Amino acid sequence: MFNMLKKMKTIVIGKAIKSAESESEKYSVLWGLPVLSSDAVSSVSYACEEILMVLVPVLGIASYKPLMGIAAAIIGMLFILAFSYRQTIECYPQGGGSYRVASENLGRLPGLVAAASLSIDYVLTVAVSTCSGTAAITSAFPQALPFRVEITLFLILLLTIGNLRGLRESSILFGIPTYLFIFSIVAMIATGLVKVFVLGQVPPPADGLPPQTQDITVLLFLKAFSSGCTALTGVEAVSDGVPNFKAPSQKNAKRVLALLASLVFIIFSGVCYLASIYKVAHRENVTVVSQIASKVFGPGSAMFFTVQATTAMILIMAANTAFADLPLLLSFLAKDGFVARSFGSRGTRLSFSNGIMLLFLLSSGLVIIFKAETHLLIPLYAVGVFLSFTLSQTGMFKRWITHRQGNWKHKAVINGFGAFMAAITCVIIAVSKFVNGAWIVLICIPTLVVFMLFIRKHYDKVRDNLAIEESSSDLIVKNPPENYILLPVQSINKSFIKALNYAMTLGKKIEVYHVSTNKEEAEKLKVRFRQLGLDFPLVIEEAPYRNINETLLAHVDKEQARLKKHEMLTVVLPQFVIPKWWHYTLHNQTSLRLKSALVKRRNVAVVTIPYIINE
């Protein structure tokens, strides 16, 4: 049974990898780019759509000029962030996630706020990206629509397994689709531009756009802007992952960041531009990118399906960014004692398996609760990202003006401006998306922070309890006291005899103890015990309420109370071991419960003596 599970694990996850092989599992620029950029690059496939969803119902045909303005604002924001994070990479060769930057420069609380908001966003990234990936699939194959949730869950499962297998394999597995997406979407943009500008093809008139009911307002602009800001999620991924790059890791990371920013710029502006030329609007169950592809390449053409397929893939790979980063963030938090320590240990394949499993559970839960509806999840999304941008950039700014090293004034301006813009954007998003779901995130972040502080407090307590203050050799008891041994007996059989023989190796002060629920059986036991010819007593106590364990525990407590300093009461428990696990269901589990109760008693040592039953 257990061996079968183990074999299955090896098949699914792969063979164990030595700790020393750690170095070879790192990213080159070529494979690091797709793994770390897929989140940022893929978000164009829904960011443009989200902007249009705000504008079109109100502005109708007049939506496309503001669209380009908003796209320009977002791209401006992109470059501010890219320059800011470039500086983070320089200062943090060990990985400059928002959590580290904020906590080192601003203190524990801002660090935890950044960590909490990032964690929430990683979970949302997985949910949003896989749901959008499914939407791309169902745009091409509407007959798959009823199985939306199942498809999405299956995708998350695939990602989980891929990531449990480890880093390098995942970078190749997940890198190729990202490149395919980039090539096909750039081909789409280029073809579209050539058709319009070189061949002079006039796009067909817009069909079914609603009438314009009002002019563009500041509020509408800001609302659309905050919807589009989802395009910028994932920009921080590179600076988080610096130590995952091959040496020279900082240089490679900076190259990847520059490539990433350029890609987002080209793809996002290209898609928005084509959307405005073809006057594309959100339609139920057909994505904006899918409409553009259909207009550029013709509906049902091979290239249309290529764009759909690669869009689906890149979105799924975007979720992979979170699978690379959340477990890493959790491992940092675990090292600092803010989450359970188990998130800090690597699995058999060197990946942080517990973090990966947690992400799997949480994101699947979200997909089920929100029924794989991307548009319901998006409003929860960007607040946390920009909150962590703000904290991280503020941290960098503080760092420059504190340390004042090198070209610090120039650099402080860049990070300061980044922080300022991110803060404003964060407020815009929080306010304009508040009722749509941002409130959930604004409740979750402080809750998580409080939770993490509690965990840290617990770990501190445990450390204080275990720490040795005195000279440690003083703690050793020079003349070990004699052992008091209690040996509970149910009936006199081979298992009991084995335990008895063992007990006699421990010392002379042995008491055999029986809790009786049946007088006749107790009498028989007495006779059989006398036949053994031992020189220590059999104590029999009655349990009129048949509560054997409680009676025994009360006796143990009485004995325990008599102990002097450094003395321990040793309870020897015979336990029979059955080869097949399901056989245990046929035997009372009272001894298990007894053991867990005994082990909570300060001066009681519990010894288990196995007796193996042969089948």
Place this chain on the structure above:
Amino acid sequence: MFNMLKKMKTIVIGKAIKSAESESEKYSVLWGLPVLSSDAVSSVSYACEEILMVLVPVLGIASYKPLMGIAAAIIGMLFILAFSYRQTIECYPQGGGSYRVASENLGRLPGLVAAASLSIDYVLTVAVSTCSGTAAITSAFPQALPFRVEITLFLILLLTIGNLRGLRESSILFGIPTYLFIFSIVAMIATGLVKVFVLGQVPPPADGLPPQTQDITVLLFLKAFSSGCTALTGVEAVSDGVPNFKAPSQKNAKRVLALLASLVFIIFSGVCYLASIYKVAHRENVTVVSQIASKVFGPGSAMFFTVQATTAMILIMAANTAFADLPLLLSFLAKDGFVARSFGSRGTRLSFSNGIMLLFLLSSGLVIIFKAETHLLIPLYAVGVFLSFTLSQTGMFKRWITHRQGNWKHKAVINGFGAFMAAITCVIIAVSKFVNGAWIVLICIPTLVVFMLFIRKHYDKVRDNLAIEESSSDLIVKNPPENYILLPVQSINKSFIKALNYAMTLGKKIEVYHVSTNKEEAEKLKVRFRQLGLDFPLVIEEAPYRNINETLLAHVDKEQARLKKHEMLTVVLPQFVIPKWWHYTLHNQTSLRLKSALVKRRNVAVVTIPYIINE
């Protein structure tokens, strides 16, 4: 947490009862009758309906003459069974369930077949009766129809709690509704007969009966007969429960059996007769009894609702018969080692709580699977009952002709005739209901029997393994060998020091052992260990795959292989104890897994040394 659960248990289940109080928890005739008869008495409320469901679609208005014929046949069967079981009570003062009678007189296999079929039927009794009870409720209040499953599950839960509380309380709690049902249904029958015969009221003409499409055939008659045989389920309950009666228990049991047979006779024949006079047929969502009550007392009258309410109650109480009997049967089987021993031990309230819980789970499962549809469950029902009747009566017959005591010829004839009739009925039911679901039961019975034989085999193996053949004092090792002690260490802290001090009380041959996943930490550990100034070694082994437990276990196996006869390796494990259970989620559970692996090793004693963390 644990204390809270315990308090809740006391509130729901009641305070613990002493074993010695057992005697006072028994039935008088007055309270034994309702508890043991509710199954048999209540079945009239669906038996008549099941017969009409077979006849009316084919015979239409001509159904009612055959109905009375079938009712007569079933009542004949009832008296045969009553006389047969009377003899069982005489011979089995300790309770003569089919299991005991069949296994004592016919052998192990027939006994287990009887036990398996009875067990299945008890589960079905709970499911069928609570579903019918719910049907009575929804006949009066159709608006409750959509919550059929929920209502049924709630009823089963109430029964479970009531039974967990113990015997006497349940007999009063469940007895009153049975009496109320008996009085109201007898009142209904009497009123109907007076109206027709004394007042000469002509019943209104039958409405909406289908036309007669064929004449009555033998096949149709037998099919209807087997449907109606559900009326006879529960007759054996009294003879099973003889030891539950107050002294003189056999006399009281016989009285209750006679009363039970008379009641079933009066109520079943009365209801069938009124059904034939009023020409009542099965209607969707309105039961036959409810239609009769409405015609006798007028729809919406107080007495109509009384009949509905008490019918619902008696049906629920019928399920209670199974709650009284299945746990008792399981306790017999447990004593003989055919099911898990835990079914043989009484809970804090002296009821067989494990059997009650199992019945709760299985019957709830059936209700959910069959969506609380009585008519789908009924075909599964009667086969098992009549199979166990047959085996039990055959057993009694065999007993008379073997022992040949007293008036044995006369008594053998009665039981032989009972066995013969029960066997014929069983075959009729199995054949005519085969495709409707009886096949499920005919698969389940042999499966259960094989399962029980496997369990017995396991218990036999365990007993043989533990039994002491030699003179038991020879098994005791006269000169206890010295202990080998292995003390794994993670880091040197107070918990380790406590374990170390304890280890030194056990012997001199101590080895401190560390599995290293990090060279620097291992070096630090070495230094700190040297500072303790001890005269035994620290062994450090590296685990390149980070598999600490496996490395340790391999080391233990190596050490174990070196042991001589009677020598044991003692592994001392420090374990820290945290006051709040949820704190355990913050600590690695590796030591738990380690312990369960260590305890499977024949010559390894595992000692747990607690270190309590103060909050």
